[in-house]
Amino acid sequence: MHFVGLDLAWGNSSPTGVAVLDEAGVLQQLSAVTTDAEITAALAPYLTDGCLVGVDAPLIVKNEKGSRPAEKALNRDFARFDAGAHPSNTSNPTLSETTRGARVCARLGLDMNPESRATKRAIEVYPHPATVALFRLGRTLKYKNKQGRSVDQLRAELLVLMRLLESLASARPALQLVSYDGWRELVASVERAKRKSELRRAEDQVDAVICAYVALFRERQPDAVTTYGDFETGFIVTPTLPADLKPSPRPPKVEKHVDIVRRATQEYAALHRQLIVAAEEAVEVITGILDDAGLNYLNVTGRAKSIASFAEKAGRTANGVVLYADPLTDIGDVIGLRVITYVHSDVASVAELLGTEAVVLSDRDMGLETAKGGSFGYVSRHLQIQLSKEDRLTHSAIADRPVQVQVRTVLQHAWAEFEHDIRYKGIVPDEHRADFDRRFTLAAGLLELADREFSIIRERLQSGLPDVEVSGGDDDPRISPRELAAFLAGQYDDASWSRPDHYAWIAGLVLELGITSLSELAEAIRGVDSTVIDQRMGYRNPTGAVRRLDDALLVAHGERYIKLHGNAHRVDRLHTRLKKMTATG
DSSP states (O other): OEEEEEEOOSSSSSOEEEEEEOTTOBEEEEEEEOSHHHHHHHHGGGSTTOEEEEESSOSOOOOSSSOOHHHHHHHHHHGGGTOOOOOOOTTSGGGSSSOHHHHHHHHHTOBOOTTOOOSEEEEEBOHHHHHHHHHTOSSOOOOSOOTTOOHHHHHHHHHHHHHHHHGGGGSSSOOBOTTSHHHHHHHHHHHTOOSHHHHHHHHHHHHHHHHHHHHHHHHHOGGGEEEEEETTTEEEEEEOOOTTOOOOOOOOOOOOOHHHHHHHHHHHHHHHHHHHHHHHHHHHHHHHHHHHHTOOOSEEEEEEOOHHHHHHHHTOEETTEESOSSHHHHOTTSEEEEEEESSHHHHHHHHHHHHHHEEEEEEEEHHHHHHHTTOOOOOOEEEEEEEOHHHHHHOTTTTTOOEEEEEEEHHHHHHHHHHHIIIIISOOOHHHHHHHHHHHHHHHHHHHHHHHHHHHHHHHHHHHOOOOOOOOOOSSSSOOHHHHHHHHHHHTTTOBOOOHHHHHHHHHHHHHTTOOSHHHHHHHTTTOOHHHHHHHHTOOSOOBHHHHHHHHHHHHHTHHHHTSGGGGGGHHHHHHHHHHHTOOO
16 A cells, blocks of 8 residues: 655646655655646556545535635644644635545545545645644744745755654654655755745655655554544544644744845846846747747737836835845746737636746736636736746756746736826825726726627637638749638637738748648648647647647658758757657557
8 A cells, every 4th residue: 555645736837746655654756746647647656556645735625715614623723833724615716616636536536535444545634734743843844935934944944844754764653765866856955955946846745745644644543643624524634733732932023124135135236237138038938939839929028127126125014024035036026027918818828838838836817816806907917937947058047047927918918007107106196096996997897898809809700711712823932921821720720810920930931841832731731630739739728820830840741841941940849849749659
């Protein structure tokens, strides 16, 4: 039997930590994955002999508001140790239907009833109260990233936790970690980490180890665990809180931050010229990713935060609490990009594309958060990303720096810019404030309606475009971009539109192949199965029409297509795509 820990991300764009222990508590597997399919693949070798999976994520959520009964009961014991659970309810869109935890359990064939003795089953666990109970902590270790915590503090706390876990080698049941190469490598990566994003990747896997150990502990020491809640309303399993354990006093709050801000601003000023170059590189990379995918967008702009803006943000407080204890690492929009699209569906396509071509550190849908509050207002998708390993090697100014990418439609952008100028940069008299708020809300609602109508117009135009007659005999050897666009609309009726200049660009590549008519082009791609390409590339949303043709020509002509003069700027990307599209098995 194996004992598995899943530090399960609530969404599909953030990493999930995976850890597997054998019967003796020896670590067998440790990794970070993203999708449900990757979780299934990682655990497949360990399911045949039975398993108990500890999942750090809600499995069962029935309540519409507030906290589950399990969370309320757990909080009565553990909240004073800073180990309380956050409320889970169906008003959260990620929990409104079936939770991701339940979907993963169903995919793995796991029984979620805490009373079950099936060979394959799952329990919901929570690392914070588990560590308090196991190690008799007066308060939780502060290894989770929150405003006001520095990289040095997070690293030190995470290393303490990792050493405490290693100390369980002499506990009952025993946890054997140091014999596993991946664990030693993870400890080394934490010791040399300089950025919070590096610690976050390690943190997910450490939490997964805790989840796996709680599953093992529950099996070996059932009388020493507490199950809060039940199968009907949701439950959480954790080692029982020692009756004599008392919370530690809280540390005093830091009141002065002037010297830290001054020093950070000086260091930022010294880096600013390099950051300007990094922002230019970021625009180049993101534009290249969008163009290569054939997505339609208005523009991509970027900037490095000005020195004055950095200093102002570094000094911000909320209710007397410093927001950025370590400004150089805590402020996430030092390099900021905006991608402006035409319609709302393109926003989702851009976000999904960045999720496959870069490392997404966080993804916030500000429009969804506004809508959850029952109002209209600021709408934008904010992604914190790092470049892929390949792009980092060729863009040294960015390297592993985080980049914030804001994606919104042109109408959403107009509202945000105007509202920001008036409300935050201008002076609104108090007697007009309520009226202005109402008018901004009204404008936001009207623009949301306009965005929706533009999307409907595009969808109906795409579905209603007539087929282009494929015939030869044209004296002009070039296929015009307009004819090509109409041809592709019929060839790939589910594809999204591409930028007008992309049709001209792909027409040039078609000519380089010696194809001079639509009939020849149709024949050239006739044998290419676009469904297979979509499956192997993992496209979840329809790609642009130009990208669909680009994929087909790449499969049909292989190296010849890659070596075309018009493809000289993207040889490496094309080789990577061709390998993925032609892979077997």
